[in-house]
Amino acid sequence: MxxxxxxxxxxxxxxxxxDGDHAIAEGALAAGCRFFAGYxxxxxxxTAERFAERAPEVGALFIQMEDEIASIAALIGGAWGGQKxxxxxxxxxxxxxxxxxxxAVMTETPMVIANxxxxxxxxxxxxxxxxxxxxxxxxxxxxxxxxxALSPDSPQECFDLTIEAFNLSEFYRVPVFxxxxxxxxxxxxxxxxxxxxQIKVVERNLYKGPKEDFRPYGFDSQGGHPMTRAGDGxxxxxxxxxxxxxxxxxxxxxxxxxxxxxxxxxxNGNADKIIRLEEDQVEGxxxxxxxxxxxxxxxxxxxQEARKKGLKVGSLRLITVWxxxxxxxxxxxxxxxxxxxxxxxxxxxxxxxxxxxxGRCQVVSVNHCGGAVHDPLVILKAIEEACR
Amino acid sequence: xxTTEIRFSGFGGQxxxxxxxxxxxxxxxxxxxxxxxxxxxxxxxxxxxxxAQVVVSDERVLYPYITRPGVLMALSQEAYDKYxxxxxxxxxxxxxxxxxxxxxxxxxxxxxxxxxxxxxxSLGNRLFTNLVALGFFTAVTGVATADAMxxxxxxxxxxxxxxxxxxxxxxxxxxxxxxxAGSAP
Amino acid sequence: xxxxTEIKNPxxxxxxxxxxxxxxxxxxxxxxxxxxxxxxxxxxxxDPDKLAVVSGIGCSxxxxxxxxxxxxxxxxxxxxxxATGLKLANPKLKVVVFSGDGDLTGxxxxxxxxxxxxxxxLVVICVNNFTYGMTGGQVTPTTPSSANASTTPYGNxxxxxxxxxxxxxxxxxxxxxxxxxxxxxxTQSIEEAxxxxxxxxxxxxxxxxxxxxxxxxxxxxxxxxxxxxxxAVIKHGIDTRETAIGFQGQIVVGKFVDRPKPDYLESATRxxxxxxxxxxxxxxxxxxEKQAEEEAKKAASGGESAV
Numbered sequence: 001m002x003x004x005x006x007x008x009x010x011x012x013x014x015x016x017x018x019d020g021d022h023a024i025a026e027g028a029l030a031a032g033c034r035f036f037a038g039y040x041x042x043x044x045x046x047t048a049e050r051f052a053e054r055a056p057e058v059g060a061l062f063i064q065m066e067d068e069i070a071s072i073a074a075l076i077g078g079a080w081g082g083q084k085x086x087x088x089x090x091x092x093x094x095x096x097x098x099x100x101x102x103x104a105v106m107t108e109t110p111m112v113i114a115n116x117x118x119x120x121x122x123x124x125x126x127x128x129x130x131x132x133x134x135x136x137x138x139x140x141x142x143x144x145x146x147x148x149a150l151s152p153d154s155p156q157e158c159f160d161l162t163i164e165a166f167n168l169s170e171f172y173r174v175p176v177f178x179x180x181x182x183x184x185x186x187x188x189x190x191x192x193x194x195x196x197x198q199i200k201v202v203e204r205n206l207y208k209g210p211k212e213d214f215r216p217y218g219f220d221s222q223g224g225h226p227m228t229r230a231g232d233g234x235x236x237x238x239x240x241x242x243x244x245x246x247x248x249x250x251x252x253x254x255x256x257x258x259x260x261x262x263x264x265x266x267x268n269g270n271a272d273k274i275i276r277l278e279e280d281q282v283e284g285x286x287x288x289x290x291x292x293x294x295x296x297x298x299x300x301x302x303x304q305e306a307r308k309k310g311l312k313v314g315s316l317r318l319i320t321v322w323x324x325x326x327x328x329x330x331x332x333x334x335x336x337x338x339x340x341x342x343x344x345x346x347x348x349x350x351x352x353x354x355x356x357x358x359g360r361c362q363v364v365s366v367n368h369c370g371g372a373v374h375d376p377l378v379i380l381k382a383i384e385e386a387c388r
Numbered sequence: 389x390x391t392t393e394i395r396f397s398g399f400g401g402q403x404x405x406x407x408x409x410x411x412x413x414x415x416x417x418x419x420x421x422x423x424x425x426x427x428x429x430x431x432x433x434x435x436x437x438x439x440a441q442v443v444v445s446d447e448r449v450l451y452p453y454i455t456r457p458g459v460l461m462a463l464s465q466e467a468y469d470k471y472x473x474x475x476x477x478x479x480x481x482x483x484x485x486x487x488x489x490x491x492x493x494x495x496x497x498x499x500x501x502x503x504x505x506x507x508x509x510s511l512g513n514r515l516f517t518n519l520v521a522l523g524f525f526t527a528v529t530g531v532a533t534a535d536a537m538x539x540x541x542x543x544x545x546x547x548x549x550x551x552x553x554x555x556x557x558x559x560x561x562x563x564x565x566x567x568x569a570g571s572a573p
Numbered sequence: 574x575x576x577x578t579e580i581k582n583p584x585x586x587x588x589x590x591x592x593x594x595x596x597x598x599x600x601x602x603x604x605x606x607x608x609x610x611x612x613x614x615x616x617x618x619x620d621p622d623k624l625a626v627v628s629g630i631g632c633s634x635x636x637x638x639x640x641x642x643x644x645x646x647x648x649x650x651x652x653x654x655x656a657t658g659l660k661l662a663n664p665k666l667k668v669v670v671f672s673g674d675g676d677l678t679g680x681x682x683x684x685x686x687x688x689x690x691x692x693x694x695l696v697v698i699c700v701n702n703f704t705y706g707m708t709g710g711q712v713t714p715t716t717p718s719s720a721n722a723s724t725t726p727y728g729n730x731x732x733x734x735x736x737x738x739x740x741x742x743x744x745x746x747x748x749x750x751x752x753x754x755x756x757x758x759x760t761q762s763i764e765e766a767x768x769x770x771x772x773x774x775x776x777x778x779x780x781x782x783x784x785x786x787x788x789x790x791x792x793x794x795x796x797x798x799x800x801x802x803x804x805a806v807i808k809h810g811i812d813t814r815e816t817a818i819g820f821q822g823q824i825v826v827g828k829f830v831d832r833p834k835p836d837y838l839e840s841a842t843r844x845x846x847x848x849x850x851x852x853x854x855x856x857x858x859x860x861x862e863k864q865a866e867e868e869a870k871k872a873a874s875g876g877e878s879a880v
Contacts, residue, residue, distance in 0.1 A: 035661065070683075073651040074655065077645065081663035187425070188412055232622070235621075237645075238644075297450045
């Protein structure tokens with residue numbers, strides 16, 4: 001992995017009072033993102049606006065495309081043109097992007113997509129919070145594949161995780177998603193942007209060998225395979241069709257197995273390297289509350305109240321949502337009585353928890369149809385009932 | 389742990405959101421506190437009613453929204469009518485004395501009134517009303533220090549109006565100090 | 574293929590010969606356009622390493638896979654936004670979109686008009702055969718009224734687009750139309766387009782022998798060339814409103830539009846220079862790159878003085 005320090009040009013170092021949307025734009029610039037194609041949609045637009053405002057001084061380019069379909073298509077071109085690229089959207093735009101998320105996965109194109117989630121389905125609650133696209137991000141495009149998704153719980157983490165998203169994306173050559181929500185996106189808090197020399201950035205692994213040996217792909221279920229950019233003389237070809245390592249179409253079941261296994265296993269097989277969790281008093285807990293994004297902050301408040309009542313409650317926060325921490329849940333399910341899963345949807349990630357726990361402990365969904373965060377008392381009640 | 393929840397409210401164009409941003413920035417960057425600022429968005433946030441919230445604490449703020457506001461700043465009649473009821477006993481109610489006609493004396497609340505719009509006009513422009521009110525807020529609540537609030541202004545008010553905004557803030561602040569000393573006119 | 578063959582394909586440098594034979598039907602017009610394109614790239618003296626081809630889905634979408642340039646075979650209708658990203662991320666490239674009528678103006682219609690509106694520096698070549706060939710001969714936005722297609726089995730009762738008119742109205746700064754019979758003109762238009770900046774649109778009317786011709790009982794490829802011969806009328810500079818094509822009717826061809834206008838990147842740069850100043854540079858070097866360069870310079874000059 002080619003790790004360097006950030007280009008100071010993109011780093012607005014110092015303390016800021018900033019919302020999550022703006023912090024995503026700053027994170028992208030710090031990570032070396034120099035091309036942003038997007039389409040306005042509440043509650044994500046502030047990221048695009050920030051990037052557009054900062055782009056000229058950083059030497060980056062922002063383009064507002066005609067829709068979200070065009071935005072993500074432009075990212076694929078932008079990435080193969082040699083830039084680090086990103087876009088940002090919310091539910092309806094995310095649905096439009098699904099087609100070319102598939103192309104990005106298939107052509108192993110690095111990019112970062114932030115989804116500032118709002119209530120759905122359809123136009124739903126444009127200005128109000130939700131976590132309803134957690135399965136869409138994993139399964140929304142057609143065909144079998146795998147991606148990485150991170151979920152920040154604060155504007156600071158929006159900054160930090162956007163950099164991490166770029167780093168993962170460059171190494172694994174896969175779209176990486178920031179799955180945040182209206183609350184975090186619009187919430188202002190202190191964000192400390194470190195000086196450039198303290199920000200670690202993964203540079204694109206550009207192929208430098210002899211032309212005849214160049215292969216845009218290597219189907220070895222690992223990250224780190226070099227890519228190229230247009231104009232460097234390697235005359236690459238990439239396609240959404242099932243292809244060989246040269247990038248040429250080979251449409252056979254055998255080749256599809258080779259490609260698909262690689263696409264899925266480069267993530268699954270490295271899950272323990274990718275996954276980041278935050279745990280608090282999980283060891284020895286009777287009940288663990290598993291949450292992510294804004295809900296984890298509400299959950300911690302409930303956990304604190306429960307502890308005041310003498311209950312042995314742990315808290316587990318998913319920083320990496322996908323790949324899902326199957327192994328950790330499997331282990332936990334043998335030690336705890338119950339896992340309580342509050343989320344601002346009708347029960348999405350809880351399915352993964354149930355699947356991983358496989359009946360070894362109780363799994364309690366504390367769902368919420370969106371538009372607001374949970375009342376901490378509702379989570380507290382679920383904890384109390386689970387402890388009984 | 390000491391947590392204070394503040395609601396700034398008024399009508400669109402008064403600089404209500406700005407008040408919350410300045411307060412949040414002052415607290416989290418210069419007063420060594422944790423502050424989370426949220427606001428209502430969308431059609432309901434455009435036009436007449438406008439509200440922003442700041443939650444301040446010595447520890448990390450977990451729940452970002454207001455549950456039990458300790459302070460309400462209401463710079464319009466509509467904002468006052470809509471929000472005063474959520475203040476618990478002992479809560480601080482700050483209003484513009486010319487813009488808000490109170491329905492009661494609110495004996496259970498600490499009512500603090502300031503002629504913010506009038507002061508702003510005396511400084512040459514109604515647009516400074518929010519800064520006058522913010523100075524007053526700072527003096528009567530003690531939530532943030534005046535120093536931190538003034539430090540927070542660059543970047544949140546246009547550079548060419550920085551001086552006059554500081555002046556407006558100080559005018560409100562002095563009035564607040566006098567008010568608390570019981571000597572306000 | 575016989576590896577010992579002595580005869581070299583004249584287009585060997587331009588085509589990925591290892592990918593031949595191609596998938597196109599005998600008599601199909603796409604091949605002629607590819608040949609013209611290949612010839613034009615040679616004649617234009619463009620650095621082949623700086624030329625990239627993007628296509629969408631459909632018969633003509635496969636073109637990207639056969640040319641020996643950096644190439645992206647993207648999704649249905651999305652060639653233009655992909656090409657837009659490629660061009661903007663790497664402004665030194667000349668980017669060509671090779672597309673069909675359904676891909677470009679049906680599913681991709683919105684992208685087409687917006688790229689034209691922005692005067693994005695792209696060469697867009699549309700092989701218009703009036704049909705969706707890859708999926709079996711369905712009606713497209715350019716199928717002439719009354720023509721038969723698999724989804725208009727009793728005749729097309731919709732009004733078709735005239736693509737030169739559409740491109741012109743949307744803001745394209747170069748618009749030409751030819752038939753596959755006009756190979757020299759096609760080559761020349763592509764060459765001109767490669768050498769200018771801005772949104773250049775070249776439409777080539779071609780036969781789809783397997784589907785459109787057969788379904789409409791129009792004979793074979795040779796019959797179609799005869800039809801082109803008899804019905805194509807060259808009218809350079811004509812008002813593009815006069816370019817509609819009726820079923821087996823007259824085909825107005827020629828170079829209709831060629832007007833200089835700053836392209837997207839020129840306009841963006843001009844705007845940013847006004848804001849940032851003359852040292853504005855899109856992308857440019859990163860600080861570490863600049864430092865490394867300076868150090869290298871210093872080391873070099875230090876070395877010289879030591880000698």
